[in-house]
Structure formats: C-alpha cells, structure tokens
Amino acid sequence: MSFLSVNDVTVRFSVGSKFAAWIKREKPPILTAVDGISFDAERGESIGIVGESGCGKSTLAKAITGLVPVASGSISLDGEELSGKRDPALRRRIQMVFQDPSSSLNPSLTVEQMLSELLRVHNIVPRDQIADRCVELMDLVKLRTSLLEARPRRMSGGQRQRVGIARALALEPDVLIADESVAALDVSVQAPILNLLNSLREELDLTLMFISHDLAVVRYVSDRVIVMYLGRAVEDRPTSEMFEDPRHPYTKALMAAAPKFGVKKAPGESALKGEPPSALNxxxxxxxxPRCPLAAEICEQTEPGLTGPSEVQRAACHFAWEDEEISS
Ligand SMILES: Nc1ncnc2c1ncn2[C@@H]1O[C@H](COP(=O)(O)OP(=O)(O)OP(=O)(O)O)[C@@H](O)[C@H]1O
Ligand code: SF4
Ligand SMILES: [Mg+2]
Incomplete structure (x- = not known):
C-alpha cells in the first residue's frame, strides 16, 4: 500500500442562498468541487497539482488535511484511514502552508512565542527543550536565530513564508501541502522558497503536495503532476514526461497559454480560451x-475515464493514447 492514498475522493458544497431556496421550496444547489480524485504518493515524493482558478485544488488539499469533510471516497496515510474524525496525533501528520502567511500568523506574537506555543500545546517536546527546538526550526528554514525575537509584520514576505513553513514543520508532519505558497511573493523570492521546500523534502523525507496555477512553479518542484479541470483529474504523469509530451488537450492549452516557459504552440492549436463552465451546470x-479544439461526437456522449499505459501515466481524453497500448 502506498504511503498517502487518495481514493475516489469527492467533496460537495451546498451553495447559494438557503433562504431563497427555502422560499422556493427547493433544496439549495450542490456544487461538486472535487469529483472522484484518486492518486497515491510515496514517502519523499513530490506531487504537483495544477489547474485554473476554481478547479478544486484547495478543496482537495483541505479534504486531505481534514479541513473539509469528504462526501465519498477514502484517504489513508501509512495504512491508517483518515476520512472519518481524526485524532490529533493523526491530524498533525498532514500540514498545510498557505499562500499568505501574514493572515495565518498572529501579529502580536514574536516568532519564538508562536513556535513555542505550538510545541507546548501539541506536546511535541518536553518543556525544557522548547527553546532549543525553536532554534532548530529556524535553522531548518534557513532563518537567522535572532529573528525569533521579531514580529511577522517587521519581516519580509519571504521571511514570513519561511516562518509559515517552520510553523508547519513544528508539528513534525509526514505530508506538507503547499497551497500557492509562493504566489504572493516577488519572483526573485520564489526560487529560494521552492529550493527550501525541495531540500526539506529530502532532509525530512516529506511527501510534498505542491499546488499552483503556475506550471513553471509546479514543474520546478514536482516529480509528478496532476492537472485538474472542474473537480476532476484530467492528466496525471511524471513531470518531465508531461512537459515533453502532454496528452490532454487541456494540458496542452495550459502550456500553450504559458509560452514563456518554452513550450511552443503546435501549428493550428489554439491557446486556452474562455472560462470553464459552472460546476453547477x-x-x-x-x-x-465546450473549450476543446478536438471535440468529436463521442465527446458529447461519453465522459472519458482517466486511463493510460500505467497507473502514473493517465489522461482523461478519448484520443489521448491513440498511439499507445492502454492497460486500464
Ligand atoms: N466553502 C465553500 N463553499 C461553497 N463553495 C466552495 C467552498 N470552497 C470552495 N468552493 C467552490 O468550490 C470550487 C473549487 O474551489 P477551490 O477553492 O478548491 O478552487 P482552487 O482550484 O483552489 O482555485 P484557486 O486557484 O482560485 O485557489 C469553486 O467553485 C469554489 O467556488
Ligand atoms: S474527450 Fe473529446 S472533448 Fe474531451 S478533451 Fe478529449 S477530444 Fe476534447
Ligand atoms: Mg486555491
């Protein structure tokens, strides 16, 4: 069994005004934000999740972290089922680093107060070792120990993001989920943070889930990439293979829409146009x-499954593997 196993996970939200629905004597509409996602990840593996805004990346991350309930499907870590209510020790093993560290860091506390509080509340180390552990955490995220006395608002964006990572690491997780963790940072600060995440993964044997709408960022840090579209995985491939030879028209369009990353537009192929339709309709x-340049009659009648030559080479398009033998 794989270390982290996500099996057919679906997350739904009830949306719109409950009052309006009540007046009309109807049930409020239900939006399926994540629709049957499955993947496995090993210890130390880095999985990138990419897709346009609203495709369900953060909701998937929150479902894995236990921040939103799963409507169906299952998630397990190291053989332990996570879909139901998690005990605190199990919850600690999956941590998230968010886009904007300022909003998740208490501005009135120093870095040391913040880290000490976490270590104390979660009983991570004996009290007399808390100060030493704070120093170790600063070393891990390559911040000067003197910054333990600083408050987040006096720090740069990159330093704050490092504190956010230190906070997640304080709980000694096995899985770290970075959700748009460098999106708010200046481009010059992005690479050092990505390098830090990569070296932490190696040093601590962390499973890293890296979420971004930016293909270049995902390419830089991931062994494998899952492309999401409207709640579903449409392509799941090893990173180098996917960037060299994308198989799903959506992946191709995403790459064509990002020419600065050196992916040439194929002749006659259109870049990504328009918006995804509503997940409610x-x-x-x-x-x-509706956005696919290759759509044919079968595409209107049958939803393609996520299939391919192997478990880690999959794409959900009727024509993705026309030139290959498909095993599943
Ligand atoms: N708490 C919620 N209640 C209702 N709908 C929600 C909730 N959270 C997310 N959604 C909806 O679920 C869908 C997926 O949202 P999600 O935030 O997971 O997308 P995302 O891929 O992370 O987008 P972004 O790139 O903008 O962060 C969207 O249609 C969103 O409006
Ligand atoms: S199944 Fe059809 S519509 Fe869907 S991506 Fe493939 S070609 Fe396009
Ligand atoms: Mg998001």
Missing amino acids: LPSGCRFR
Whole structure:
C-alpha cells in the first residue's frame, strides 16, 4: 500500500442562498468541487497539482488535511484511514502552508512565542527543550536565530513564508501541502522558497503536495503532476514526461497559454480560451468539450475515464493514447 492514498475522493458544497431556496421550496444547489480524485504518493515524493482558478485544488488539499469533510471516497496515510474524525496525533501528520502567511500568523506574537506555543500545546517536546527546538526550526528554514525575537509584520514576505513553513514543520508532519505558497511573493523570492521546500523534502523525507496555477512553479518542484479541470483529474504523469509530451488537450492549452516557459504552440492549436463552465451546470460527456479544439461526437456522449499505459501515466481524453497500448 502506498504511503498517502487518495481514493475516489469527492467533496460537495451546498451553495447559494438557503433562504431563497427555502422560499422556493427547493433544496439549495450542490456544487461538486472535487469529483472522484484518486492518486497515491510515496514517502519523499513530490506531487504537483495544477489547474485554473476554481478547479478544486484547495478543496482537495483541505479534504486531505481534514479541513473539509469528504462526501465519498477514502484517504489513508501509512495504512491508517483518515476520512472519518481524526485524532490529533493523526491530524498533525498532514500540514498545510498557505499562500499568505501574514493572515495565518498572529501579529502580536514574536516568532519564538508562536513556535513555542505550538510545541507546548501539541506536546511535541518536553518543556525544557522548547527553546532549543525553536532554534532548530529556524535553522531548518534557513532563518537567522535572532529573528525569533521579531514580529511577522517587521519581516519580509519571504521571511514570513519561511516562518509559515517552520510553523508547519513544528508539528513534525509526514505530508506538507503547499497551497500557492509562493504566489504572493516577488519572483526573485520564489526560487529560494521552492529550493527550501525541495531540500526539506529530502532532509525530512516529506511527501510534498505542491499546488499552483503556475506550471513553471509546479514543474520546478514536482516529480509528478496532476492537472485538474472542474473537480476532476484530467492528466496525471511524471513531470518531465508531461512537459515533453502532454496528452490532454487541456494540458496542452495550459502550456500553450504559458509560452514563456518554452513550450511552443503546435501549428493550428489554439491557446486556452474562455472560462470553464459552472460546476453547477456541466456539459454532457467530456467536461472540457465546450473549450476543446478536438471535440468529436463521442465527446458529447461519453465522459472519458482517466486511463493510460500505467497507473502514473493517465489522461482523461478519448484520443489521448491513440498511439499507445492502454492497460486500464
Ligand atoms: N466553502 C465553500 N463553499 C461553497 N463553495 C466552495 C467552498 N470552497 C470552495 N468552493 C467552490 O468550490 C470550487 C473549487 O474551489 P477551490 O477553492 O478548491 O478552487 P482552487 O482550484 O483552489 O482555485 P484557486 O486557484 O482560485 O485557489 C469553486 O467553485 C469554489 O467556488
Ligand atoms: S474527450 Fe473529446 S472533448 Fe474531451 S478533451 Fe478529449 S477530444 Fe476534447
Ligand atoms: Mg486555491
């Protein structure tokens, strides 16, 4: 069994005004934000999740972290089922680093107070070792120990993000989920943070889930990439293979829409146009059909499954593997 196993996970939200629905004597609409996502990750592996805004990346991360309930499917870590109520020791093993560290850091506390409080509340080390552990955490995220006395608002964006990472590491997780962790940072500060996450992964054997709408960022840190579209995984491949030879028209369009990353547009191929349809009103058949330059009759009738030559080479398009033998 894999270390982290996400199996057919679906997350739904009830949306719109409950009052308006009540007046009309209808049930409020239900939006499926994550729709049957499955993948496995090993210890020390880095999985990138990429897709346009609203495709369900953060909701998937929150479901894995236990911050939103799973409507169906299952998640397990190291053989332990996570879908139900998690005990605190199990919850600690998956931590998230958010986009904007300022909003998740208490401005009135110094870095040391913040880290000490976490270590104390979660009983991570004996009290007489808390100060030493704070220094170790600062070393891990490559921040000067003198910054333990500083308050986050006096720090730079990059330093604050490092404090956010130290906070997550304080709980000694096995899985670290970085959700748009460098999106708010200046480009010059992004690479050092990505390098830090990569070296922490190696040093601590962390499973890293890296979420971004930025293909270049995901490419830089991930062994494998899952492309999401309207709640579903549409392509799941080893990173180098996916960037050299994308198989799903949506992945191709995402790459074509980001020419600065050196991916040339194929002749006659259009870049990504328009917006995804509402998840409340999906088209029949393939959900990418309204935007797909290759859509054919079968695409309207049948939703393609996520299949491919192996478990880690999958794409959800009727024509993705026309030139290959498919095993599943
Ligand atoms: N708490 C919630 N209640 C209702 N709908 C929600 C909730 N959280 C997310 N959604 C909806 O679920 C869908 C997926 O949202 P999610 O935030 O997971 O997307 P995302 O891929 O992380 O987008 P972004 O790149 O903008 O962060 C969206 O349609 C969003 O509006
Ligand atoms: S199944 Fe059809 S509509 Fe969907 S991505 Fe493939 S070609 Fe396009
Ligand atoms: Mg998000």
